[in-house]
Amino acid sequence: xxxxxxxxxxxxxxxxxxxxxxxxxxxxxxxxxxxxxxxxxxxxxxxxxxxxxxxxxxxxxxxxxxxxxxxxxxxxxxxxxxxxxxxxxxxxxxxxxxxxxxxxxxxxxxxxxxxxxxxxxxxxxxxxxxxxxxxxxxxxxxxxxxxxxxxxxxxxxxxxxxxxxxxxxxxxxxxxxxxxxxxxxxxxxxxxxxxxxxxxxxxxxxxxxxxxxxxxxxxxxxxxxxxxxxxxxxxxxxxxxxxxxxxxxxxxxxxxxxxxxxxxxxxxxxxxxxxxxxxxxxxxx
Amino acid sequence: xxxxxxxxxxxxxxxxxxxxxxxxxxxxxxxxxxxxxxxxxxxxxxxxxxxxxxxxxxxxxxxxxxxxxxxxxxxxxxxxxxxxxxxxxxxxxxxxxxxxxxxxxxxxxxxxxxxxxxxxxxxxxxxxxxxxxxxxxxxxxxxxxxxxxxxxxxxxxxxxxxxxxxxxxxxxxxxxxxxxxxxxxxxxxxxxxxxxxxxxxxxxxxxxxxxxxxxxxxxxxxxxxxxxxxxxxxxxxxxxxxxxxxxxxxxxxxxxxxxxxxxxxxxxxxxxxxxxxxxxxxxxxxxxxxxxxxxxxxxxxxxxxxxxxxxxxxxxxxxxxxxxxxxxxxxxxxxxxxxxxxxxxx
Numbered sequence: 001x002x003x004x005x006x007x008x009x010x011x012x013x014x015x016x017x018x019x020x021x022x023x024x025x026x027x028x029x030x031x032x033x034x035x036x037x038x039x040x041x042x043x044x045x046x047x048x049x050x051x052x053x054x055x056x057x058x059x060x061x062x063x064x065x066x067x068x069x070x071x072x073x074x075x076x077x078x079x080x081x082x083x084x085x086x087x088x089x090x091x092x093x094x095x096x097x098x099x100x101x102x103x104x105x106x107x108x109x110x111x112x113x114x115x116x117x118x119x120x121x122x123x124x125x126x127x128x129x130x131x132x133x134x135x136x137x138x139x140x141x142x143x144x145x146x147x148x149x150x151x152x153x154x155x156x157x158x159x160x161x162x163x164x165x166x167x168x169x170x171x172x173x174x175x176x177x178x179x180x181x182x183x184x185x186x187x188x189x190x191x192x193x194x195x196x197x198x199x200x201x202x203x204x205x206x207x208x209x210x211x212x213x214x215x216x217x218x219x220x221x222x223x224x225x226x227x228x229x230x231x232x233x234x235x236x237x238x239x240x241x242x243x244x245x246x247x248x249x250x251x252x253x254x255x256x257x258x259x260x261x262x263x264x265x266x267x268x269x270x271x272x273x274x275x276x277x278x279x280x281x282x283x284x285x
Numbered sequence: 286x287x288x289x290x291x292x293x294x295x296x297x298x299x300x301x302x303x304x305x306x307x308x309x310x311x312x313x314x315x316x317x318x319x320x321x322x323x324x325x326x327x328x329x330x331x332x333x334x335x336x337x338x339x340x341x342x343x344x345x346x347x348x349x350x351x352x353x354x355x356x357x358x359x360x361x362x363x364x365x366x367x368x369x370x371x372x373x374x375x376x377x378x379x380x381x382x383x384x385x386x387x388x389x390x391x392x393x394x395x396x397x398x399x400x401x402x403x404x405x406x407x408x409x410x411x412x413x414x415x416x417x418x419x420x421x422x423x424x425x426x427x428x429x430x431x432x433x434x435x436x437x438x439x440x441x442x443x444x445x446x447x448x449x450x451x452x453x454x455x456x457x458x459x460x461x462x463x464x465x466x467x468x469x470x471x472x473x474x475x476x477x478x479x480x481x482x483x484x485x486x487x488x489x490x491x492x493x494x495x496x497x498x499x500x501x502x503x504x505x506x507x508x509x510x511x512x513x514x515x516x517x518x519x520x521x522x523x524x525x526x527x528x529x530x531x532x533x534x535x536x537x538x539x540x541x542x543x544x545x546x547x548x549x550x551x552x553x554x555x556x557x558x559x560x561x562x563x564x565x566x567x568x569x570x571x572x573x574x575x576x577x578x579x580x581x582x583x584x585x586x587x588x589x590x591x592x593x594x595x596x597x598x599x600x601x602x603x604x605x606x607x608x609x610x611x612x613x614x615x616x617x618x619x620x621x622x623x624x625x626x627x628x629x630x631x
Binding site: 045047069235238243248249 | 352354355357358361364383386387388453493494495502503506507508615618621622625626629630
């Protein structure tokens, strides 16, 4: 194709892509800009918001150990959930990707099926399981006579988040491993590499981009979790998303809630960028 | 026969016009929107107010269901619009005072709501139509507690460690109960004594539940034996077979009240007034008492039968306090902040 033809093709592609890109940009950027503007306003009990340009809401966040503590809890829960999802999801994804059996479709369906049920409904299921007098408590009572309090604990929150995010992690990693040529593993095996070494030297580096994507996806979802910490963690377990909703709705403090939302988003983006940065360049997607 | 025959074109035109005839008839019914809680509350409004009392006035009621917080947030967001989305908004009394202080509410014209004359005098305001109310009481499981606590301070007894539960969403009413116990004044929620009492309760293993219903579930499962809740909920839970009874604190009980307001920019204020009047009709008030256990806010709706026994006040009559919301309304934001950082965090 000559240069003029390429230009024509480029122009046509741009014409077709422009409306969708514009819509996405507007839908994404407009609310963010509005949030940014709100976050610079001042809260007033009767006026709701007084238009001004002040960094007081951000200063309040950074100068109050309470809010820093909530952000720290959010980061810790997100990191731990991501780690657990990767530890549990990687072997599952590898086994699924290499499965030749006719049960593969059924297994895939088993992974995907929970996604058909809303996360809040699934959390209600966990609540029944974790509740006082629930299955776990009853079994523990049978063993130790005292029962076991799981509801409204950090364990309950992390278990809930892992249950929601695990299918995303498994499906993302499994699709990456599917693209790795099995002959590479066979070659490693024929050269005497034991399975663990073969996985570490062949599969892991090649699956790293997909694994990183899965980890980032899981981390973002965990950072922004609302229903799980609210329902399974209870009022005493504070994470950023329920906190900013409290500020927005109960206190009607839209400027501070907007600042919290932007801080949560910025922290998530920074952590995501860091995760991408620590992956060696040659393994990046 | 030929005179009666219709051409295909005429038949199609007639068929096309038929829905318009119905539409014209329906168009006589005006429409109004009430923003309210969902569940039993909305169903009871529909069955006892919307359909039997408002529909005959040729007003079609559309329910906008949701939680109170987003409802209030929407009112703030729409305050500059000439026409808001809702004609009537259901809110707790404390939120109504907050909205009034923000200048968002229509001053109610009592001549357009004749039933306002029947509203119990100490519940009456000129911007809020009280719908239901209930005293906040100590609740307990009679199977586990033989001698119920008599005061807020009794809940600090070590024998109740880890056995007391309250709703996190009701934090302001808990603080008003603490204020009443420490100073005899429900508005003193921001005093050091009230906060110290609440913190002592917290230190005694207080369980905070995310919703009101989860307190009932806590009593039922045996997780807690004691709590603080509205009397109305006790009636509902008793009717659902949960072993629970109410005890009035000797220092007195705070009255919980919810009702309806009309936003200044309500699009259909005449219909809103008619709705408020219907809501205050005696049969509608009785239905809410019988199904939800709330006391009628009007003096012409006497109760009888089982609900009358369930809602009967003990003798000697307990002290009941209607908070001065014009004072406590201003304290809500700071109290919420304090609760979040101290009661929830510890």
